[in-house]
Amino acid sequence: MSTTTTTTSNKPSQPPSPPPPQSSQKAEEEENIEIVSDDNDSDFSSIDSEIPFTNPPSHPFPSNPIMIDSLFTTPPPILDPFPTQTSILQSETIDEVLPFLTAQSQQPDLFTYNDFGVPSLRREAHISFLRSSLGRLPGRFVAADASRPWFLYWCLSGLAMLGEDVREYRDAVRETARSMQNPTGGFGGGGGQLSHLATTYAVVLAIALVGGEETYEVIDRRGMWRWLGGLKQRDGGFEVCKGGEEDIRGAYCAAVIITLLDLPLDLTPDSPAYKPDDPSFNLLTGVADYVRRCQTYEGGISGQPSAEAHGAYAFCALGCLALLGHPAKVIPEYLNLPSLLSWLSSRQYAPEGGFSGRTNKLVDGCYSHWVGACFPLIEAALASSSSSSGSSQPAANDSLFSREGLIRYILCCCQDQGKRGGLRDKPSKMSDAYHTCYVLSGLSAGMHQWVLDEDGEGEGEPGWMVLPYLEGEQVFEGRDRVRAVHPVYVIPQGAVRGMKGYFRGKGGF
Amino acid sequence: MPPKGKAAQKPKAGSSAAATKSPAATPAAPLSTKSTKATPDQQQPQSSTVAEKSKHNFTLCHPFEDLTGKNSLSALPTQADQLVWFASRLVTRLPVRSIGAKGQKDLWKTVNDHSLPPRGFNIRKHQKRQQQHKTADSRGRDIGEYSTKEWELRQEKRVTLSCLQLQSQRFRELRDRQKRGFVDSQTGDTVLVTDSEYLEEKQRRREMDRLKKELYGTQGMGRQGKLALDPEWDDVVPIVVEDPENALAAIAYSPDYAEAMSYLRAVMNSKEYSPRCLKLTEYIINLNPAHYTVWLFRAANIFALKLPILDEITWLNQIALENLKNYQIWHHRHLLVENYYPSISSDPAALSAFAASEREFLTQILAEDTKNYHVWSYRSWLVGKLGTWFNPEELKSTEDLIDQDVRNNSAWSHRFYLVFSDPENCTPGDKYAATEADPKVPGQIVDREVGYAEGKIRLAPQNQSGWNYLRGVLVKGGRELKSVQSFAEEFVMGLGEEGEGGEGEGTGEEVKSSHALDLLAEIYKEQGEKQKADLCLRRLVEKWDRIRGGYWQWRRDGLGLGEVAA
Numbered sequence A: 001m002s003t004t005t006t007t008t009s010n011k012p013s014q015p016p017s018p019p020p021p022q023s024s025q026k027a028e029e030e031e032n033i034e035i036v037s038d039d040n041d042s043d044f045s046s047i048d049s050e051i052p053f054t055n056p057p058s059h060p061f062p063s064n065p066i067m068i069d070s071l072f073t074t075p076p077p078i079l080d081p082f083p084t085q086t087s088i089l090q091s092e093t094i095d096e097v098l099p100f101l102t103a104q105s106q107q108p109d110l111f112t113y114n115d116f117g118v119p120s121l122r123r124e125a126h127i128s129f130l131r132s133s134l135g136r137l138p139g140r141f142v143a144a145d146a147s148r149p150w151f152l153y154w155c156l157s158g159l160a161m162l163g164e165d166v167r168e169y170r171d172a173v174r175e176t177a178r179s180m181q182n183p184t185g186g187f188g189g190g191g192g193q194l195s196h197l198a199t200t201y202a203v204v205l206a207i208a209l210v211g212g213e214e215t216y217e218v219i220d221r222r223g224m225w226r227w228l229g230g231l232k233q234r235d236g237g238f239e240v241c242k243g244g245e246e247d248i249r250g251a252y253c254a255a256v257i258i259t260l261l262d263l264p265l266d267l268t269p270d271s272p273a274y275k276p277d278d279p280s281f282n283l284l285t286g287v288a289d290y291v292r293r294c295q296t297y298e299g300g301i302s303g304q305p306s307a308e309a310h311g312a313y314a315f316c317a318l319g320c321l322a323l324l325g326h327p328a329k330v331i332p333e334y335l336n337l338p339s340l341l342s343w344l345s346s347r348q349y350a351p352e353g354g355f356s357g358r359t360n361k362l363v364d365g366c367y368s369h370w371v372g373a374c375f376p377l378i379e380a381a382l383a384s385s386s387s388s389s390g391s392s393q394p395a396a397n398d399s400l401f402s403r404e405g406l407i408r409y410i411l412c413c414c415q416d417q418g419k420r421g422g423l424r425d426k427p428s429k430m431s432d433a434y435h436t437c438y439v440l441s442g443l444s445a446g447m448h449q450w451v452l453d454e455d456g457e458g459e460g461e462p463g464w465m466v467l468p469y470l471e472g473e474q475v476f477e478g479r480d481r482v483r484a485v486h487p488v489y490v491i492p493q494g495a496v497r498g499m500k501g502y503f504r505g506k507g508g509f
Numbered sequence B: 001m002p003p004k005g006k007a008a009q010k011p012k013a014g015s016s017a018a019a020t021k022s023p024a025a026t027p028a029a030p031l032s033t034k035s036t037k038a039t040p041d042q043q044q045p046q047s048s049t050v051a052e053k054s055k056h057n058f059t060l061c062h063p064f065e066d067l068t069g070k071n072s073l074s075a076l077p078t079q080a081d082q083l084v085w086f087a088s089r090l091v092t093r094l095p096v097r098s099i100g101a102k103g104q105k106d107l108w109k110t111v112n113d114h115s116l117p118p119r120g121f122n123i124r125k126h127q128k129r130q131q132q133h134k135t136a137d138s139r140g141r142d143i144g145e146y147s148t149k150e151w152e153l154r155q156e157k158r159v160t161l162s163c164l165q166l167q168s169q170r171f172r173e174l175r176d177r178q179k180r181g182f183v184d185s186q187t188g189d190t191v192l193v194t195d196s197e198y199l200e201e202k203q204r205r206r207e208m209d210r211l212k213k214e215l216y217g218t219q220g221m222g223r224q225g226k227l228a229l230d231p232e233w234d235d236v237v238p239i240v241v242e243d244p245e246n247a248l249a250a251i252a253y254s255p256d257y258a259e260a261m262s263y264l265r266a267v268m269n270s271k272e273y274s275p276r277c278l279k280l281t282e283y284i285i286n287l288n289p290a291h292y293t294v295w296l297f298r299a300a301n302i303f304a305l306k307l308p309i310l311d312e313i314t315w316l317n318q319i320a321l322e323n324l325k326n327y328q329i330w331h332h333r334h335l336l337v338e339n340y341y342p343s344i345s346s347d348p349a350a351l352s353a354f355a356a357s358e359r360e361f362l363t364q365i366l367a368e369d370t371k372n373y374h375v376w377s378y379r380s381w382l383v384g385k386l387g388t389w390f391n392p393e394e395l396k397s398t399e400d401l402i403d404q405d406v407r408n409n410s411a412w413s414h415r416f417y418l419v420f421s422d423p424e425n426c427t428p429g430d431k432y433a434a435t436e437a438d439p440k441v442p443g444q445i446v447d448r449e450v451g452y453a454e455g456k457i458r459l460a461p462q463n464q465s466g467w468n469y470l471r472g473v474l475v476k477g478g479r480e481l482k483s484v485q486s487f488a489e490e491f492v493m494g495l496g497e498e499g500e501g502g503e504g505e506g507t508g509e510e511v512k513s514s515h516a517l518d519l520l521a522e523i524y525k526e527q528g529e530k531q532k533a534d535l536c537l538r539r540l541v542e543k544w545d546r547i548r549g550g551y552w553q554w555r556r557d558g559l560g561l562g563e564v565a566a
């Protein structure tokens, strides 16, 4: 294990004057959240990530005392002297990230470190990275041909979190969405591709992000409803496309689409899940039970029953349940909350500070969202369960994860330091649109807290309210705060309201 | 091309005396020198390039047109010349009707006297064409600079191409007749396109494509996709979809990919299932293996054509090894197995042979990527499908991977599935969640698995995979956590005690596993020893697992000890 000499005391005794209070983040302000299908960084994220990084220059430690908790500058206190492939990779990763965490990677023209050794958010660089990812992509992106809708969502959501007004993309989103919609309902990855729950989810969210009635009207809701009926399975889950796999991603994406578009829930007789003898069996019947079957002995959630617990699916599971009813009621009813929380919490490592996706896997920026964004939902479930449902779980008085660790990992290790901009898995990986979106969402989760109004905001929906998280020390500068996103839909809260309100107001198709 | 043909028709214009010299060089040469007639044929060999020859021919026909545009009325030596020059302008540029009967008569007289070319040859068109030819040939060379020899070669290629096109057309007609069941009137046989004719046509098109590229380059006329060249696809009209002008994240597809997709749309549209469709899917998968639509279409073809599933699996193995991160491949395999299973489900020998060959391949691919989520997900599904939980080979291959890397959580996870989903030892179905006890699990299975986990934990006590497994086994088997209390205590010494030097609380303690502390906190809590539980959690907050401090603090809150000093 490397020994770093840059550490300061365990808790800096002399915190500098706290950053000025954030320009008050009004509750009505948008927030958002997002989710997806990636595992292993499979298809999307690996597209452009193979270029090796150059080692950060090792600078002498700056003369100003920089306050970095030794937690983030030294290897963990317990290390087994029993090397295997996993532990070797883990220790290489620590060696990789430590220089970034200890303010030794500075490129002074690009990074400004604050007194906590945390660089500022390269907002402009990330904005321009996302904008160019929305433009024409070179031929080597052909592997992304079936995931173009994701680029729309990742980039627009990322831009919104960075404070950009994305309404300027309305016309383009409208045209692009039209070219991806199938006459039989739903959106595919592009012209002539089958409709898929993931791509449909991404297009619907992109439309919500840019807003506008004319844009909403691009969606053929009747076709969408029929198509969803065709994917519904008798075990409660959904196939991701006709003949495609059934997994928890599909369930989450379907729940998001159904609730955002205010679709009717009935099934038509041509649905494979239609039960002539049980007319009450509808699109959302059995979804929660399907989710329950995906919890594993470790406490986490797998993509389909009997597989390994994985961070991306944890968010899908919680998000899906939170759409089926009040999180405080539904989540503890279908999931073993204490073991899930234990597993989620185990995903955060020190000194890295960021999250991993599975037990004994490496830290990766995108899990800042997949795992990090689970915490608001867990906290909401705990906050009410202790008061109402008689559960023995205490409410969370403090943050259930280390916000400082997460923010440090993101700002120190996940930001591309060159002209390229964008955010990444870890310093040895290239930035891409997928990681940019989810790292930013994780950053947002680290900077905010959510309060769930028990009574909801009408229409039987829970009322989410966001506040900046101000407990304890803030290691980031106020100007680096990103916008909050809705904890389930992962788009600004205003975008959720706009779309839901529009379709609810229509009454019928 | 320069107006070779046209110019050749007009050389009788004997008046073109100026043509004896290069026109560009003699802008003001006397024009009316009827006496110095020259035979154009004698002049031509002097032109070395196509452009020169073209100019030469042109001048023969337009004695008063200086292609450089420098001549003018005043430069002409005699009035007669000026008159002729004027007439030539008029005759080639004006709508003649506009100058009245008398004017026309005079004009034509002048023209005829001097044998000027009448309106047939449009100068501007000619100049424009010259302009275009500047960029012509496929290598970017101005065709005008071709030597006449080169020019002839080029013409030869064009003729060859035309011939090939004719032959190709004949082939299409023949195949058309075959399709419609024509009978040859002479032989009385049905028209049949033979394999060798097919091959010839393929060869011919390749030759045509090569010639086109040589003649015209890869843009415009020369652009021909692989499929358009293949006679097998002649009857399919590709559906070309262009992205909208302002489309976001539009990809600059390679011509091959764009073409293949347009054919895919066409055959999916017509629901065609055929060997050529299968080939098309393979072609596209090679270009983009992450294309879910093409994978599903491939599966549909295999099932519709009733192709041997095992052949497809063999083909798929190679693709999977080349694309470790791709997950469409694994769903495809899943569909293949769903389709294949009914044919072997009642034949134990076939079933176990298939299970063995799958295991062999999975072992191979996991050796490349030991934690590949898609592979492991497929594997657990396959075990359930084939009912091979109890198979000792399956358990053994999991053990091998854990022996290689005790921290391979995917292997641990698979082991849990094998042991605790086996209907022999468990309540079938999903009556009990993974985090609930199943009363049907036999005690000796629990003992065996607890022993296995403990042995592995001793190798690397801070390895969470082993601890998660241990706890999972205890819960599933309905055992109290305290049954492993003494085991967990092996990894924690002198918790909270001062060290020899008395440097402060905790300096004397030795913790080999934070996961042991976690488990002990729960065990003590179950037994009502809240203070001991709290000490474990507090030391986790303070020292042994600080990054999870918020979580450990929450666990402390759950002990109900009230406000505790941190």
Ligand SMILES: [Zn+2]
Pocket (backbone or CB within 6 Å): A041, A045, A364, A365, A366, A367, A425, A435
């Ligand atoms: Zn990632």
